Amino acid sequence: MSPQSLDLRPAPGLMDTLAEQPLDPMLMVLHLLRNDPRPDKIDLGIGVYRDDSGHTPILQSVKAAERHLIETQTSKDYLSPEGDAAFVAALAPIVFGTEPDDTAWGMQTPGGTGALRLAAALLHRTNPDCRVWIGTPGYVNHAMLMQAASLEVIEHPFFDKPTQTLLFDAMMSALNEVRRGDAIVLQSGCHNPTGVEFSHDQWQVLAQFLNDRGVVPVLDMAYQGLGSGLDDDAWGLRHVLTQVPEALVCVSGSKNFGLYRDRAGALWVQGSNPNSVRRARTNLNLMARTLWSMPPDHGAAVVRIILTTPQLNALWRSELDVMRERLTGLRHDLATAVPEFETVKRQSGMFSLLPLDRDQVTRLRIEHGIYMVESGRINIAGLNQGNLPVFASALRSVL
Ligand SMILES: Cc1ncc(COP(=O)(O)O)c(C=O)c1O
Incomplete structure (x- = not known):
């Protein structure tokens, strides 16, 4: 074999054989959201509970239990x-x-x-x-x-x-x-x-x-x-x-x-x-x-x-009640503001899958800075008294 015919390129590695995978739709939403400079953008994508200020809080019962744990835990065996x-x-x-x-x-x-x-x-x-x-x-x-x-x-x-x-x-x-x-x-x-x-x-x-x-x-x-x-x-x-x-x-x-x-x-x-x-x-x-x-x-x-711990148990239950009641209240408020979506108030928990198509979801993102999963799933907890009217009017504009 002549030296010219030698292929000196490195052999493809194991990782080169992998097919590129599409980004998880949820991570895609997160990526777009983080890169949106609009201060009033609305995040209804990620499935975590948020309070009225848009924050995902640490429950007081959790904080108290953590303090107790740190003081009393003697081993990490x-x-x-x-x-x-x-x-x-x-x-x-x-x-x-x-x-x-x-x-x-x-x-x-x-x-x-x-x-x-x-x-x-x-x-x-x-x-x-x-x-x-x-x-x-x-x-x-x-x-x-x-x-x-x-x-x-x-x-x-x-x-x-x-x-x-x-x-x-x-x-x-x-x-x-x-x-x-x-x-x-x-x-x-x-x-x-x-x-x-x-x-x-x-x-x-x-x-x-x-x-x-x-x-x-x-x-x-x-x-x-x-x-x-x-x-x-x-x-x-x-x-x-x-x-x-x-x-x-x-x-x-x-x-x-x-x-x-x-x-x-x-x-x-x-x-x-x-x-x-x-x-x-x-x-x-x-x-x-x-x-x-x-x-x-x-x-x-x-x-x-x-x-x-009976006291913490009671505190946790009351914190859970607050979260649940907030979600129920937001569902009612959204259904009242956009009667076309009144089914939202008969649904429960953190999510609803709004009857929106991909174009409407895209328009909400581009024209109004409102982020949700491409399927139309919204995290109800991402709404609050401040952004709900904005969301409702944006929804009406794409319907
Ligand atoms: C229906 C359902 N099952 C399971 C899970 C997983 O929960 P975890 O974060 O505890 O793994 C989720 C999380 O979003 C969920 O929505």
């Missing part, structure tokens, strides 16, 4: 892949309304996302052919988390954006295709992104169906207390658990404790008997070990202190 068992025990009655019996067992996870990821891993381990049904439109990460565990995802209708209607009949007819051993992801209360909720009757029909057809519910509750109250928001979840032998319950403390970055969450398994739950526990321990080894402690410790 490892806990275990199961995390803080006392946190899980303190959270259980909030989630289930009662103490779970020996056919249910829970562990701490890094946020609700960790719980969902571990639930997906368990589903795959128990049945690699399990298909996971997810309503559309839904929380974008649900499908990605299930697929990350090599599970097949099948979408079913859930909500019609133009008419703002929950498509229960269409959903049930699509679900007719389920196979025994499939799973379904269901949000209990404060649906992200639509804010709609099954009626009690619909939960009953659905729970019966899941039991009859042997479908495992993955119940995701990320906004408990921010819709209609701690018990009401958990009604569907609790009802389903009474009707089916096996279920997975994923809970997030990110929103209702305002602990977003501290990653406090939990996963419970409900099994048909104590032995199957014990087996699930050993498998979950092993899988958590290879996913994150141990969950971060701080957020869960804070929740444990709040829930086990």
Whole structure:
């Protein structure tokens, strides 16, 4: 081989083989928002609670628990892949309304996302052919988390954006295709992104169906207390658990404790008997070990202190009431200001999916400095008494 024919260019590296990935739509909104110099821009994108001044506060109950934690914590030794068992025990009655019996067992996870990821891993381990049904439109990460565990995802209708209607009949007819051993992801209360909720009757029909057809519910509750109250928001979840032998319950403390970055969450398994739950526990321990080894402690410790200290528990509940009432009030105000969107006041929680198309969302951003997810999802908590009239008049101008 002559020296001229030698290819001296460096061989492509491993990273060169990667396909460029699109920016997450949420991060795209954030990027555009941060680069918008307009001082009166309105952020209805990111899904975090905001107070009337647009700030995401640290709850007073959290601050007090953190102070207590710093004064009393004597070690940062490892806990275990199961995390803080006392946190899980303190959270259980909030989630289930009662103490779970020996056919249910829970562990701490890094946020609700960790719980969902571990639930997906368990589903795959128990049945690699399990298909996971997810309503559309839904929380974008649900499908990605299930697929990350090599599970097949099948979408079913859930909500019609133009008419703002929950498509229960269409959903049930699509679900007719389920196979025994499939799973379904269901949000209990404060649906992200639509804010709609099954009626009690619909939960009953659905729970019966899941039991009859042997479908495992993955119940995701990320906004408990921010819709209609701690018990009401958990009604569907609790009802389903009474009707089916096996279920997975994923809970997030990110929103209702305002602990977003501290990653406090939990996963419970409900099994048909104590032995199957014990087996699930050993498998979950092993899988958590290879996913994150141990969950971060701080957020869960804070929740444990709040829930086990009567004064802080009461303070937290009153802070949650304030957040919920603020969201409900804003929904009413928006529906009054823009009667075309009166359905917003019948929805609950942090989000609504407004019947806007992509052009209208773009015009709101460019002409009015109003930021929301491209789908038309708004974070109700991003509104306040100052910007709500501005938002309402901008909405009217693009309708
Ligand atoms: C429906 C739903 N489930 C789960 C999560 C995950 O919550 P976390 O931040 O605790 O991981 C979110 C977060 O936005 C969510 O909206």
